[in-house]
Amino acid sequence: MITSLYLAGPDIFRPDAVAHGERLKALCARHGFEGLFPLDAQVAGHATGDARDTARGIYRADIGLLDAADAVLANLDFFRGAEPDSGTCFEVGYAVARGKPVYAYVPDSGSLAERIRHRCPQYLAADAGMDVHGWQLEEFGLPLNLMLAVPCVMVVGGVEAALQRLRSDIDARRDVA
Numbered sequence: 001m002i003t004s005l006y007l008a009g010p011d012i013f014r015p016d017a018v019a020h021g022e023r024l025k026a027l028c029a030r031h032g033f034e035g036l037f038p039l040d041a042q043v044a045g046h047a048t049g050d051a052r053d054t055a056r057g058i059y060r061a062d063i064g065l066l067d068a069a070d071a072v073l074a075n076l077d078f079f080r081g082a083e084p085d086s087g088t089c090f091e092v093g094y095a096v097a098r099g100k101p102v103y104a105y106v107p108d109s110g111s112l113a114e115r116i117r118h119r120c121p122q123y124l125a126a127d128a129g130m131d132v133h134g135w136q137l138e139e140f141g142l143p144l145n146l147m148l149a150v151p152c153v154m155v156v157g158g159v160e161a162a163l164q165r166l167r168s169d170i171d172a173r174r175d176v177a
Contacts, residue, residue: 002070002101002170004034008092009075010085012038024159028073031163036065066094073162074104074152076144082120089148096151104152105162106143113137
């Protein structure tokens with residue numbers, strides 16, 4: 001039974017991160033879930049004066065929230081380039097390894113290569129199948145690298161669309177049982 005969701009994504013870096021986290025948690029509640037936002041566990045006590053100790057404290061707090069959650073809702077939109085946030089990718093992998101369902105959302109449809117062509121054309125070479133450094137673009141028709149897109153339920157749209165899909169999937173399983 002899924003009742004709590006770890007809210008993964010680069011949203012913690014927004015200038016309005018705390019308020020945005022509250023909005024995300026309110027959206028979760030409207031769909032019958034408890035949202036666990038990473039900043040919820042990152043209390044002032046993590047700031048020790050030593051940056052590495054602070055980072056370790058934040059890491060442990062986030063892992064604690066991931067362990068407490070029944071599933072993960074991940075914002076896998078491009079962040080600071082043409083890939084999702086690396087911390088979010090770790091959280092998705094951690095959840096998958098722990099057997100937790102992951103529902104991920106991206107704002108636009110298309111394969112990863114199409115999305116890069118559309119949103120970050122400066123990264124592409126004249127040969128549409130290569131980046132500017134001559135590296136091949138992954139093209140399996142998936143919206144992200146296969147290591148993210150295959151284990152996740154991928155939803156095109158925002159957090160609301162992902163929550164609707166999760167609620168619909170849960171309700172459909174309950175109706176069958």
